[in-house]
Amino acid sequence: MKKFNKIDSTIVPLPVENVDTDQIIPARFLKATTREGFGENLFRDWRYLPDGSPKTGFILNDPSVKGEILVAGKNFGCGSSREHAAWSIEDYGFRVVVSSFFADIFKNNALNNGVLPVQVSQVFLNGLFQIFETNQTAKISVDLEKQIITNNDTGDSEHFEINEYKKYCLTNGYDDIDYLLSIKEEIATFEKN
């Protein structure tokens, strides 16, 4: 897993609520047996017409919009447990997803793939959407160590929550399996009792 410390980036806004994992990556693209290449089908049916040509007006198809931070409406990632949703976001090149609310399973999946879900207040989220309207090149910084997200244009910032263990994993690029394998004896003892 890639290490995560601090990111300064422009944002890609997606002001839609309840973005479910079927929109992030439709089921018909879940037939791979590897983790690679899901980025090309990220938001497939919002992004492409049935013949495969890009839909004009969808934000990912606007060549002037680029960034490592996806900003979306509340309840992002609801629905299926498919980790392919997190893989497609990571593979596309996003390192952070900002929303006012995340579905639980998606949040875990994102953290397990080095993608940081940053939950902010609705007011702060609206501020991010607004700043994009006036200045597409405005940068946002996300500092994991300090747990602070800052709108560099306005100077507004907000603290975000992450559990200490997951923060440690992300900062160091460790995953849960490394940890669980390290306590194998304790697990064996538990099984005996």
Add this chain to the structure above:
Amino acid sequence: MAVKTLFDKIWDNHIVKTVNAGPDVLYIDKHFIHEVTSPQAFAGLEKRKIAVARPDQTIATADHNVPTKDQHLPIKDALSRKQVETLTKNCERHGVNLYGLNHPYQGIVHVIGPELGITQPGLTIVCGDSHTSTHGAFGAIAFGIGTSEVEQVLATQCILQPKPKKMRITIKGDLVKGVEAKDLILYIISKLSTSGGNGYFVEYAGSAIESLSMEGRMTVCNMSIEMGARGGLIAPDQTTFDYLQGREFAPKGKDFEKSKKEWLQLRTDEGAVFDKEITFDASDITPMITYGTNPGMGIKIADAIPSEKSFEDDSEKSTFIKSLDYMGLQSSEKLLGKPVDYVFIGSCTNARIEDLRTVAEIVAGKQKATNIKAFIVPGSKQVEKQAIKEGLDKVFEASGFELRQPGCSACLGMNEDKIPKGAYCVSTSNRNFEGRQGPGSRTFLASPQTAAATALTGVITDISRLN
């Protein structure tokens, strides 16, 4: 002794340790796997050069992408075939029991676990599928996980999880005749919204829940995730024990009696505290249907779609408008009498034998409407076998319904079973997301009764008004 909720009793009993300022290391009793969310997890094990820790606690089946016709032939779709073959190879290599295609126990993972008696009270159960919450109907802690977590469980039989908060939803009184478990859960989700259960594990309680059959309880727990909850569970009782007795992997004889004594302890103690408590009155629940593109957008079948003006919050209003635009519906429109094109009876929500019996009872001796394409996909080989034994296949055939072979099918359209762009489908499945049943498909979620009645009339129909 401190009073505890049912959820706490099971969770606390499975904590190996708590990581400093972090999640719990939770021991997993049963791990179900399938072809779609497991290949990358097995590949991870290979990369780390480790074996499956507890193959005897791991159960595999092929369900998500399998065809529902001609299952005896090789799978035509190359990618699906490769996923199923990869699962077979991985199970062979790691000594995992596989109920694959053409095995008499094959079926949707959340249908076969309970019917084989693998799902039991007090257990922790996970699967790389969000509808794992189904198994909570037996008084188990069951929840869906991602593939990295599947890998964790394969590697160590444990998972790192922060303990969720607890919610109790009590349904007082008795359900009105003609109201099914599916209506009950669609009603709850319509009240809580698609995110109302986020962060919680839900215990369902009250007389309306207690009077449900095991299959009805499974339908309720199955859709817990649709309000954002990690899972849902119901305290085991005589209904649970009667269902389990005699099932293949359930304890037998004296062992069963011993287990039953332990299972009887699995109740929320008097005075135990939940983080949130919600109570509904069963008499308010009628047949339900969804009109939008998330399962929280449900209404009583006889009601009209909400008015645009009823949304005060701008972003909620825009979600509502976007949803109706996709569905080709109008604000304040009534759904009763609306023509549909497809009726799908299937999925881990409603493809058990009771669901098929319900449908057969309604359609027996009648013909489906000519504008409708109706297909029934049983939840498992055992459900299929039982349906044939009872002659339901003949009933369906005579009424113009197609009975297919088991799998997830048009619930998520990973195989050939897709609803075409723009077509309307009344579906007994669990999600009405955009494109869920195929690109451009439009889904109305409803109960098997509503689906059957709609298939006969060709328009959205209230079962209580069907002659």
